Amino acid sequence: GEDVEQSLFLSVREGDSSVINCTYTDSSSTYLYWYKQEPGAGLQLLTYIFSNMDMKQDQRLTVLLNKKDKHLSLRIADTQTGDSAIYFCADGVEDGGSQGNLIFGKGTKLSVKP
Amino acid sequence: DTGVSQNPRHKITKRGQNVTFRCDPISEHNRLYWYRQTLGQGPEFLTYFQNEAQLEKSRLLSDRFSAERPKGSFSTLEIQRTEQGDSAMYLCASSSGLAGGLGNEQFFGPGTRLTVL
Numbered sequence: 338g339e340d341v342e343q344s345l346f347l348s349v350r351e352g353d354s355s356v357i358n359c360t361y362t363d364s365s366s367t368y369l370y371w372y373k374q375e376p377g378a379g380l381q382l383l384t385y386i387f388s389n390m391d392m393k394q395d396q397r398l399t400v401l402l403n404k405k406d407k408h409l410s411l412r413i414a415d416t417q418t419g420d421s422a423i424y425f426c427a428d429g430v431e432d433g434g435s436q437g438n439l440i441f442g443k444g445t446k447l448s449v450k451p
Numbered sequence: 452d453t454g455v456s457q458n459p460r461h462k463i464t465k466r467g468q469n470v471t472f473r474c475d476p477i478s479e480h481n482r483l484y485w486y487r488q489t490l491g492q493g494p495e496f497l498t499y500f501q502n503e504a505q506l507e508k509s510r511l512l513s514d515r516f517s518a519e520r521p522k523g524s525f526s527t528l529e530i531q532r533t534e535q536g537d538s539a540m541y542l543c544a545s546s547s548g549l550a551g552g553l554g555n556e557q558f559f560g561p562g563t564r565l566t567v568l
Contacts, residue, residue, distance in 0.1 A: 367555075368555050370556075372559075379542070379560060379562060380494070380542065380559040382556055382559075425493050425494075429555055437507060438486075438496035438509075439484075439494070439496065439557060440496070441493030441494050442493050443491070443493050
């Protein structure tokens with residue numbers, strides 16, 4: 338079955354860039370997503386990328402997609418302490434031209450040191 | 452607030468009891484999803500609905516689990532004869548179900564945390 342892998346931890350200093358990596362196995366992925374989860378809070382959709390795109394930029398966030406290697410990354414520029422959270426990569430399962438369920442990685446815990 | 456809401460937020464029950472959770476999706480969202488999240492893991496898909504039709508069920512959804520969406524609006528997830536292994540956060544999400552990027556975005560509720568003693 339489809340699988341999504343992420344490294345579990347990342348620690349950066351405030352003001353540095355953070356890069357969170359993800360690999361997936363589903364060759365029919367059409368959309369890939371990044372979600373953020375803060376302690377005690379729900380999942381917040383940060384951004385997504387369509388599979389025919391290589392890059393998407395949204396303010397401090399840059400998503401890079403290498404479809405050949407099935408590798409997705411999320412770069413956060415000028416990382417702030419408020420960015421400390423768990424970041425989940427998610428693969429959208431194709432369902433008749435639309436999107437079915439999401440397959441999530443285990444999440445990367447980002448710690449930002451002042 | 453027009454986001455996804457879930458009730459209750461917390462539920463503590465004894466093993467063997469039945470529990471029911473409710474999810475109210477974003478208004479006019481056609482698709483509704485249930486996920487389960489345990490500590491240190493990402494959410495795992497359980498089932499989803501397109502309007503009132505249950506389109507897919509994960510193998511994680513044992514016979515003790517049942518979900519309904521009778522009028523295509525809110526949904527309930529019932530767990531019968533709860534076991535300690537059912538302890539988890541149960542998340543609900545909704546999407547418009549329309550073709551294209553924005554229609555595929557799933558918006559999550561705050562979750563119901565179940566503790567089975």
